Amino acid sequence: MNWNFKPIASICCLGLILATACTSDPNSPGVEYMPDMYRSPAVEAYIDYDHIEKSSVRKPVAGTIPFMTDSALRYNVMPYIYPNTPEGYEMAGANLHSPIATTAQSLEEGKVLYNKFCTHCHGEKGLADGATVTAGGFPPPPAYNGAQLKTLPEGKMFHTITYGKGQMGSHASQLTKLERWKIIQYVKVLQNDGKSPFDAAATTTASTGDSTQAKL
Numbered sequence: 001m002n003w004n005f006k007p008i009a010s011i012c013c014l015g016l017i018l019a020t021a022c023t024s025d026p027n028s029p030g031v032e033y034m035p036d037m038y039r040s041p042a043v044e045a046y047i048d049y050d051h052i053e054k055s056s057v058r059k060p061v062a063g064t065i066p067f068m069t070d071s072a073l074r075y076n077v078m079p080y081i082y083p084n085t086p087e088g089y090e091m092a093g094a095n096l097h098s099p100i101a102t103t104a105q106s107l108e109e110g111k112v113l114y115n116k117f118c119t120h121c122h123g124e125k126g127l128a129d130g131a132t133v134t135a136g137g138f139p140p141p142p143a144y145n146g147a148q149l150k151t152l153p154e155g156k157m158f159h160t161i162t163y164g165k166g167q168m169g170s171h172a173s174q175l176t177k178l179e180r181w182k183i184i185q186y187v188k189v190l191q192n193d194g195k196s197p198f199d200a201a202a203t204t205t206a207s208t209g210d211s212t213q214a215k216l
Contacts, residue, residue: 096155126190
């Protein structure tokens with residue numbers, strides 16, 4: 001049987017033309033075959049569409065722990081186990097201690113973070129004379145070197161930064177656990193009237209060096 005392909009080809013071409021031309025929108029390309037393969041659906045991030053199949057960002061399951069390759073920093077992503085209760089506050093004060101060593105660098109980083117997040121209420125030197133107190137008229141928090149906070153355990157400080165306490169709100173969403181501990185290191189300096197243990201070490205080293213130089 002001999003087939004004449006010209007009429008068949010003509011009919012196919014005409015069909016394609018009609019299929020792609022059936023639209024009243026001059027900007028439309030007409031009928032498209034599997035458009036999602038080359039044209040991604042526009043979905044805005046961080047929008048809750050109330051439809052799971054359309055959600056572009058989902059909250060992690062409760063209790064999810066992010067993966068951490070550095071085992072020394074895994075505490076930074078572990079859940080905080082003390083509840084936001086008076087009992088949890090006391091337990092944190094008795095049992096919770098900083099997992100990081102105090103160094104000159106960590107103290108300096110803690111000072112930078114403190115100046116960004118804490119001075120507006122607690123003041124530059126922890127004397128409760130920040131701008132929200134002196135200019136805003138808000139009640140001052142206790143001074144760090146005062147009777148109420150001078151001996152406050154670091155665990156209670158961490159608990160307060162995590163959950164908030166009194167007029168102070170939670171800072172858990174702004175500061176990682178590591179950053180909170182660095183701030184606490186600097187607050188302990190302010191509890192000691194601004195005297196850093198590294199200042200004393202530097203003074204001792206300088207005195208020793210002067211004595212050695214004198215002997216030489």
